[in-house]
Amino acid sequence: MSTTFTRHADRPFTADPVEEADVIIVGSGFAGLGLAMQLERDQNQSYLVLERADDVGGTWRDNTYPGVYCDVPSHLYSYSFRPNPDWSMVRSPGHEIYEYLQTAAREEGVLPQVRFGTTVLDAAWDEVSATWLVTTNKGTFRGRFFVPAMGLLSDSKVPEIPGMETFGGELFHSAAWDHDLPLTGKRVAIIGTGATAIQLVPELAEVAAELVVFQRSAAHVLPRRNRAYTPAERRMFARVPESRQGLRSAMFWFTESTFGERRRLPQSVAQVKAAVDSFREAEVPDQALRAALTPDYEIGCKRLLYSDDYYATFGRDHVSLETSALARIEGNTVIGASGNAYEVDVIVMATGFAAARPPFANIIRGREGVLLADHWATGMEAYQTITVSSFPNMFLLSAPSAATGHTSAVYTIEAQVQNVMEALDWVRANDCAVLEVRADAEAEFVDGVDRRGQGTVWTEGGCNSWYLDPGSGKLTLIWPDLAYRFADEISHFTPAAYVATPHRPRTDR
Numbered sequence: 001m002s003t004t005f006t007r008h009a010d011r012p013f014t015a016d017p018v019e020e021a022d023v024i025i026v027g028s029g030f031a032g033l034g035l036a037m038q039l040e041r042d043q044n045q046s047y048l049v050l051e052r053a054d055d056v057g058g059t060w061r062d063n064t065y066p067g068v069y070c071d072v073p074s075h076l077y078s079y080s081f082r083p084n085p086d087w088s089m090v091r092s093p094g095h096e097i098y099e100y101l102q103t104a105a106r107e108e109g110v111l112p113q114v115r116f117g118t119t120v121l122d123a124a125w126d127e128v129s130a131t132w133l134v135t136t137n138k139g140t141f142r143g144r145f146f147v148p149a150m151g152l153l154s155d156s157k158v159p160e161i162p163g164m165e166t167f168g169g170e171l172f173h174s175a176a177w178d179h180d181l182p183l184t185g186k187r188v189a190i191i192g193t194g195a196t197a198i199q200l201v202p203e204l205a206e207v208a209a210e211l212v213v214f215q216r217s218a219a220h221v222l223p224r225r226n227r228a229y230t231p232a233e234r235r236m237f238a239r240v241p242e243s244r245q246g247l248r249s250a251m252f253w254f255t256e257s258t259f260g261e262r263r264r265l266p267q268s269v270a271q272v273k274a275a276v277d278s279f280r281e282a283e284v285p286d287q288a289l290r291a292a293l294t295p296d297y298e299i300g301c302k303r304l305l306y307s308d309d310y311y312a313t314f315g316r317d318h319v320s321l322e323t324s325a326l327a328r329i330e331g332n333t334v335i336g337a338s339g340n341a342y343e344v345d346v347i348v349m350a351t352g353f354a355a356a357r358p359p360f361a362n363i364i365r366g367r368e369g370v371l372l373a374d375h376w377a378t379g380m381e382a383y384q385t386i387t388v389s390s391f392p393n394m395f396l397l398s399a400p401s402a403a404t405g406h407t408s409a410v411y412t413i414e415a416q417v418q419n420v421m422e423a424l425d426w427v428r429a430n431d432c433a434v435l436e437v438r439a440d441a442e443a444e445f446v447d448g449v450d451r452r453g454q455g456t457v458w459t460e461g462g463c464n465s466w467y468l469d470p471g472s473g474k475l476t477l478i479w480p481d482l483a484y485r486f487a488d489e490i491s492h493f494t495p496a497a498y499v500a501t502p503h504r505p506r507t508d509r
């Protein structure tokens, strides 16, 4: 074994001097934990997980707003190697997924390796020692391999609204919900009509005295039709593993069957359009309101949303739809681009995340100090969605071209984790110090993904979504193909695409 570092599980954490591990992972969401669990099972490499928050869970720890649910069925939106027969519902509430991740991290034994409250401020490739130096608020860490798994939906995006500083009420982002703030009887504005807003709007309408929803563009909505699993079903999932495996497989292939509309296959589009239109017609009898809630772009261009009660909420007397963007704030008055003004006590920003230009790209420096954000000047890209030339020994998880618009993110994360585990095995077997993807391999892979993106609803569907790079307009976030092809093409390490440098004795430390 070529590793020179030791495991730290039994050693108490000290910020200084430097802690070291073979693999430094940043982030303890599905991606970071998924890799940590495999490394823990494997026992061949030491690892540390750096996490800025005080618990694991990522998305599902941070998003606790009322009504937070996963759109993807839970037997599919979970690790294949950690089935949970006890999901309470077909699509779980956020807190259940959070608890699932907490339990998984504890039972898989990764918690001793997680450094909580540790924010990565800078990560730089050190040519001399062939290691990554990771600077945090708790000191510097050193790793032979560096794995940013920092999420694309983990840094909130709050637009600068003129007059924001004059607002006398409470203003917060949906991912930083203040559960101590009573909303009962308050006048509330919610900004945005994306995946979060659609879950929040019916909940806010239950408690607010008045609710105004600022909509820049309407959403395509299908009924959610969630339901609780019966005790008998849960017993069956626990006792007969094949039953939940079969269900997971059926769920996966059902979601794959919806990919046709993203490829704009006429029959698939017609089918889903009929379902969306008839749902809106049934739920919104008022013609003018229905027109205002009808999107002007193709289905799937932005995330297709699921709610049983979103549309019906607009039929309530105390709920208003403002069909323009929030343009300015004057004291407690929020004013739309239309000129319409509303008096409010609370503003909820359901305005999404810094997804296509993730902040972590501004703190990662590769060979000769090159900044990842500069390498990504025209948008995020990576070979097999994981490795980047000039950034040796770095494996990205859940970043460029790794999201899917139609199925479970955990599925693509697992394919990436398998690739990284194979890469680490290969490096060990070949006694290699530095592994770097060839620039031509990266470019060829990215060209292939770009080509597949052409003609999809994401590039041709007439909307401006967060899946596109805001500078170049390139589709950089989404894997523009079926998910099973992602697994086929991504889950295996391909040594031929890399330059591998043999292990050198370390004389610098």
Ligand SMILES: Cc1cc2nc3c(=O)[nH]c(=O)nc-3n(C[C@H](O)[C@H](O)[C@H](O)COP(=O)(O)OP(=O)(O)OC[C@H]3O[C@@H](n4cnc5c(N)ncnc54)[C@H](O)[C@@H]3O)c2cc1C
Residues within 6 Å of the ligand: 026, 027, 028, 029, 030, 031, 032, 050, 051, 052, 053, 056, 057, 058, 059, 060, 063, 068, 069, 070, 071, 072, 077, 118, 119, 120, 121, 149, 150, 151, 152, 153, 154, 195, 196, 360, 397, 398, 407, 408, 409, 410
């Ligand atoms: C409200 C909501 C609903 C969603 N619903 C679905 C769904 O239905 N289906 C689906 O497939 N996907 C959904 N997603 C997407 C979801 O983000 C992914 O499915 C998945 O959870 C991402 O996991 P991750 O580990 O990549 O990132 P995250 O879960 O975001 O984890 C990243 C971690 O990195 C940490 N971190 C970031 N920067 C630093 C730093 N500088 N230093 C230290 N730590 C850092 C963060 O604190 C966080 O814990 C949803 C997202 C949101 C926000």
